[in-house]
Amino acid sequence: MPVETELYELLGVSVTATEAEIRKAYRNKAMKHHPVKNPDDPNASQKFQEMAAAYEILSDPQSREAYDMYGMEGMARGGGGGGGGMDMDDIFATFFGGGGGGGGGPGMHFGFDFGSSSGGPRRRKGEDTTIPYSVTLEDLYNGKSVKMNMEKEVVCGVCHGSGAKGNAKPKKCAKCEGKGWTYIHTQVGPRQMATMRAACSECHGEGEKIREKERCKKCKGEKTVKEKTRQEIQIERGMPDRHRIVLAGAGDQQPGVPPGDVIFALRTEPHAAFERSGKDLLARVKITLSEALLGFSRILLTHLDGRGIRVASPPGTVVRPNETIVLRGEGMPTFKHPELKGDLFVVLEIEMPGPEWLARVDREALAGLLPPKKTELEPRPAVVDEAEYEQTELADVRGRSFPAGSDFFSSHPHGYGGYPGQFGDGGDEEDWVDEDEEDEEDEDGMGGAEPECRNQ
Numbered sequence: 428m429p430v431e432t433e434l435y436e437l438l439g440v441s442v443t444a445t446e447a448e449i450r451k452a453y454r455n456k457a458m459k460h461h462p463v464k465n466p467d468d469p470n471a472s473q474k475f476q477e478m479a480a481a482y483e484i485l486s487d488p489q490s491r492e493a494y495d496m497y498g499m500e501g502m503a504r505g506g507g508g509g510g511g512g513m514d515m516d517d518i519f520a521t522f523f524g525g526g527g528g529g530g531g532g533p534g535m536h537f538g539f540d541f542g543s544s545s546g547g548p549r550r551r552k553g554e555d556t557t558i559p560y561s562v563t564l565e566d567l568y569n570g571k572s573v574k575m576n577m578e579k580e581v582v583c584g585v586c587h588g589s590g591a592k593g594n595a596k597p598k599k600c601a602k603c604e605g606k607g608w609t610y611i612h613t614q615v616g617p618r619q620m621a622t623m624r625a626a627c628s629e630c631h632g633e634g635e636k637i638r639e640k641e642r643c644k645k646c647k648g649e650k651t652v653k654e655k656t657r658q659e660i661q662i663e664r665g666m667p668d669r670h671r672i673v674l675a676g677a678g679d680q681q682p683g684v685p686p687g688d689v690i691f692a693l694r695t696e697p698h699a700a701f702e703r704s705g706k707d708l709l710a711r712v713k714i715t716l717s718e719a720l721l722g723f724s725r726i727l728l729t730h731l732d733g734r735g736i737r738v739a740s741p742p743g744t745v746v747r748p749n750e751t752i753v754l755r756g757e758g759m760p761t762f763k764h765p766e767l768k769g770d771l772f773v774v775l776e777i778e779m780p781g782p783e784w785l786a787r788v789d790r791e792a793l794a795g796l797l798p799p800k801k802t803e804l805e806p807r808p809a810v811v812d813e814a815e816y817e818q819t820e821l822a823d824v825r826g827r828s829f830p831a832g833s834d835f836f837s838s839h840p841h842g843y844g845g846y847p848g849q850f851g852d853g854g855d856e857e858d859w860v861d862e863d864e865e866d867e868e869d870e871d872g873m874g875g876a877e878p879e880c881r882n883q
């Protein structure tokens with residue numbers, strides 16, 4: 428399933444459409460929406476150009492593959508480094524390449540604003556800035572407001588984004604003669620070269636440049652300057668791991684273009700005491716052997732907000748090793764509904780007494796109190812050999828030159844302290860799938876599911 432479907436929707440075809448179907452759909456649409464046929468529609472030209480651009484991408488198997496995998500982001504970033512063998516220049520050339528009927532030319536840019544229904548000149552949105560941001564489980568439990576200093580590009584206040592001194596006007600670019608593009612030669616196969624159009628490297632596709640001495644002193648003709656800003660983000664209670672906090676329009680500015688967004692992508696740091704699975708928490712707590720046998724009533728743990736949590740075991744019960752109890756309503760707050768909390772699962776690990784204790788104790792009296800030892804195996808095997816008692820760790824087995832499979836000890840898939848992990852081993856973030864993030868798991872875009880084909 429492609430990560431984005433806008434281009435397909437634009438042409439009114441299914442994401443599984445064949446090349447022939449795409450060509451046919453484009454022809455029909457192009458005829459219907461040609462600006463000459465729609466003189467009363469101020470958006471006709473824009474629509475027509477967008478369809479042409481969509482066709483350019485989808486009619487080429489390579490660029491279509493890149494689009495399916497990475498969306499328009501992939502088109503702008505050259506395939507995101509994921510295979511497919513496309514690089515920036517190829518995709519650039521695809522965009523500006525001739526053929527296909529009507530695409531290309533100056534003024535064409537990446538990142539079409541397909542949602543725009545306003546008329547006027549074609550506009551794109553500035554690039555979004557994604558910033559990974561580490562949060563602790565405490566932050567996500569209690570909520571937090573974070574202020575940070577950032578630097579961003581803002582439109583120059585002196586020239587108001589013209590890049591020129593006073594009323595100086597830019598001059599036609601000498602390299603591309605004002606077209607904004609030049610021909611480039613690209614290798615498309617082992618022995619095949621293609622001539623394509625690409626944005627002019629001198630004027631960055633604008634077709635004009637400001638002369639050196641007529642450039643604005645402040646921005647040196649760059650049209651934007653760097654400015655320090657202070658951003659504040661709210662870590663809300665119960666936000667899922669990998670949640671994206673979007674500061675709309677807070678990204679770098681460019682003249683004549685709506686600024687992109689600044690996106691903080693949350694990453695939860697591993698916690699020493701708690702693991703999180705959606706709304707639920709897991710903690711491992713050690714109790715002593717006498718607590719396991721005789722019961723306990725004490726503060727078992729300190730919660731993420733600093734509260735002590737007291738638990739009493741029911742009288743007359745014996746706690747087995749790794750017995751799990753659930754503390755209802757002591758899990759994570761629900762995002763947007765922090766008053767609703769999940770549950771806290773507590774695994775009770777039994778701390779066995781050490782040799783010092785054994786040295787002090789009356790072992791005969793102890794034997795009389797404890798349940799009896801096991802007797803010899805019955806029926807007794809005919810041959811009995813003696814073997815050495817040597818302590819080891821389970822993990823050692825996997826370090827051998829002929830390693831056992833990962834399911835060697837199937838109840839301990841991660842060798843986590845020798846105990847079965849109820850929530851996985853906690854160290855592997857891929858085990859954590861938040862409900863609203865599940866779509867991202869299919870990052871290769873090759874899910875193969877039949878996509879829904881929405882009507883325009």
Ligand SMILES: [Zn+2]
Pocket residue numbers: 583584585586587588589590591643644645646647648650651
């Ligand atoms: Zn300036």
Ligand SMILES: [Zn+2]
Pocket residue numbers: 600601602603604605606607608627628629630631632633634635
């Ligand atoms: Zn140029």
